[in-house]
Amino acid sequence: MRLHDSDSHFRYLKMSKATFDQLLAKVGPLLVRRRYSSVVRPSISPGERLALTLRYLATGNSQISLFFSFRVGAATVCQIVREACIVIWNVLMEEYVMAPATEDDWKSISAQFSQLWNFPNCLGAIDGKHVVIQAPDRSGSTYYNYKGTYSIVLLAVCDAHYRFILVDVGDSGRHSDGGVFSNSAFGQATELGSLSLPVSRPLPGTSTEAPFVFVGDEAFPLRTNMLRPYPGRGLDERTAVFNYRLSRARRVIENTFGILAARWRIFRRPIIAAPDNAVIFTKAAIALHNYLRTNESSVYCPPGFTDAEDGAGHLLRGNWRHEVDDGGLSRIGQIGGNRSSRSAAEVRDMYRDYFMTPEGEVTWQYHHVNRKDY
Structure with a gap:
């Protein structure tokens, strides 16, 4: 979808590829989980974490259903969605949801x-x-x-x-x-x-x-x-x-x-x-x-x-x-x-x-x- 189908990309994540990349640049550094990386099992990338979270919010399907779509453990899905939503709010709130100050x-x-x-x-x-x-x-x-x-x-x-x-x-x-x-x-x-x-x-x-x-x-x-x-x-x-x-x-x-x-x-x-x-x-x-x-x-x-x-x-x-x-x-x-x-x-x-x-x-x-x- 990122390479060839922009319409499907929007329907899937509710934003274009360019906007997704801009958002990832803002929240990605806070979604890195280095302590879980290993040679055998590398950590899930920030891009995957963000995409999984957006898909959950965009569909309203159960978090367990994302286990089949992203091939990530059920418990891991729940953890990723919660942590990513906290990061999204904390990063975007100050610039986009702040009450007028003056x-x-x-x-x-x-x-x-x-x-x-x-x-x-x-x-x-x-x-x-x-x-x-x-x-x-x-x-x-x-x-x-x-x-x-x-x-x-x-x-x-x-x-x-x-x-x-x-x-x-x-x-x-x-x-x-x-x-x-x-x-x-x-x-x-x-x-x-x-x-x-x-x-x-x-x-x-x-x-x-x-x-x-x-x-x-x-x-x-x-x-x-x-x-x-x-x-x-x-x-x-x-x-x-x-x-x-x-x-x-x-x-x-x-x-x-x-x-x-x-x-x-x-x-x-x-x-x-x-x-x-x-x-x-x-x-x-x-x-x-x-x-x-x-x-x-x-x-x-x-x-x-x-x-x-x-x-x-x-x-x-x-x-x-x-x-x-x-x-x-x-x-x-x-x-x-x-x-x-x-x-x-x-x-x-x-x-x-x-x-x-x-x-x-x-x-x-x-x-x-x-x-x-x-």
Whole structure:
């Protein structure tokens, strides 16, 4: 495949030969196991270790099945996959999955959301997923969730280009309630103000000062820096417009998870591994996703693979939706409290009113919210 069949190489390892070689140059030195080398039995090369690990993440097949494909001992396969995933995360995380460190970094993300999704002062879209795992030994109901499966919780924020910028993974599935967000590193960081978020600034074309915000669905709490939709049906036009605009920006994280699950099929079925190892595999897949979105986007995520819109704002569903179901990466329930402060409600009302002004509206929003099937 490396020599003569580039398409099969991508389908097999989810990256081209050139990108594989670049990744190997980064992680290869940390995958060398010299102490096992001998004249009779040489050590497994870093390239083989990396290829084996990528194949495991790309297929989601059992690690034992790789024993037949790579002719490596079953116990050795398990060890290689775990060690390589740790190396992949540690090497790629600092460059490709690091949270924005300065106000300028956050403002750059906001500018992308404003340009691509017409949502000003947006710092990212947030969502949570259950990563389904096999029932851990002697764990009782610790990882048992309300959907009747065992899982760990993945909470993530993405930028406007379908890249993860904040990731919190590992909370047990039974905590899929109002406590997940407040217990997460992201939730605590927003409470403590340790994310270096920029201060409020006027909405474009106005003098109305508005805080920078994250956008999420109804599962998240309403806060001054976190927007969620208005609840209920039969909403008036301006409220329906806000919900449409919020949903349009929030769809980015839905597509990010969709790309992740479509390319790394380990998320298409329950992960047959202990919870700690499932966390390691998930973090490695996220790091690889960002690495490929940055370095090989046209192949990893070609045109038409994600949701798009025509000139009238009509949704064109991405091809990933034909490949992904909720088998191993399922929607999470309520992960934030329903109570909100008056100041948080005022911030949401501020954005709602702005989207009805000539400076904040998009021409097709009224058509969408006034459709009978909206």
